[in-house]
Amino acid sequence: VTAIVEKGMLRPGVFVGTDSVVGKIKNLENFQGKEIEEAEPGDPVIIVGFESVPAMGEKIYVYNTYEEAKSRLKPSKFLRRVWQRQRKRLKTKNTSI
16 A cells, blocks of 8 residues: 555554554555655655555554554445445345344
């Protein structure tokens, strides 16, 4: 995941998350692909450690624990539409979820 640090510092081992995915930074690289120990505001970085790829444009937040990051997840609009369709289908079959 590529990003530009706006505030604070990023270091390997920090828990990060967006609205759709979380992770723990395993590795930070600069824009040239070289490993770095920390990133300061204004630095473009490549973050390795997300569980999956976040949507383009999502903001990345830093958390104290993995559990805190996981608790802040929000389902995307796409996932909400999928769940709504599934509920409608199940209701028409006299089934509940």
